[in-house]
Amino acid sequence: MTLVELQKSQRAKISYLPDNFDLTAQLMEQGFALKSEICMAQKAPFNGPIAFNLHGTKICLATNIAKQIGIELV
Template sequence: MTLSQLARTQRAVIRKLPENFDLTTKLIEQGFALKTEVTLAHKAPFNGPIAFNLHGTKICIAPSVAQQIGIEIV
């Protein structure tokens, strides 16, 4: 399952990051590290950014990036 498929009521843990080194580095700097717990905050309409709650803050990423992050539901 990927982060883009996460439902509003679900909690998940990040298990896999993108293979692109530069993208993975940027995600880790934003807090999207392995074993981080994530919840869905908001999905913008028309394939807009997706906001996630992690580390006590809300962070938005593009749906194409969220599709590359593997998760496990907890």
């Protein structure tokens, strides 16, 4: 399961990050670490960005990036 499949207010833990080293490094700087708890806050229409609550902060990701982050439901 990936972040794009998460429903609003549903909680999950990050299980894997993208294979691309540079993208993974950038995500980790923003707080996306394995086993971190994440919750979907809002989804923009027409395949727009998705907002997530992570470590008490709202962070937006493009859909194509969110598709590369694996999760496990809590």
